[in-house]
Amino acid sequence: MQYSVDGGAHWTNAATMPAESATVQVRLAGEPAAGCDYHVSLGSYEAQGPTWATSGRQAFLGWATAAGGAAIHAARRR
Structure with missing residues (x-):
C-alpha cells in the first residue's frame, strides 16, 4: 500500500505522515492477489x-x- 497527501503527485509507504492532511489517497502498489x-x-x-x-x-x-480489493487496484490505474 502507498498513500498520497498531495492529490496523487507523490506516493509513499512511510509509516508516519510529515504533517497534518485533510485528505489522504491510498493505492495498492502491486498486483492484488x-x-x-x-x-x-x-x-x-x-x-x-x-x-x-x-x-x-x-x-x-x-x-x-x-477495505477493498479490485476497486483499490482499479483506482491505482487511473
Whole structure:
C-alpha cells in the first residue's frame, strides 16, 4: 500500500505522515492477489510538541478503516 497527501503527485509507504492532511489517497502498489481484500486504517493522534519524539504527551483521537480489493487496484490505474 502507498498513500498520497498531495492529490496523487507523490506516493509513499512511510509509516508516519510529515504533517497534518485533510485528505489522504491510498493505492495498492502491486498486483492484488485473487479474491483478497485489503484493509487500510488511518489513526489520528495529537501531540504537545512539534515532533512525536520530542512531544510530552500523545493522545489517540480515533481511526477510520476501509477495505477493498479490485476497486483499490482499479483506482491505482487511473
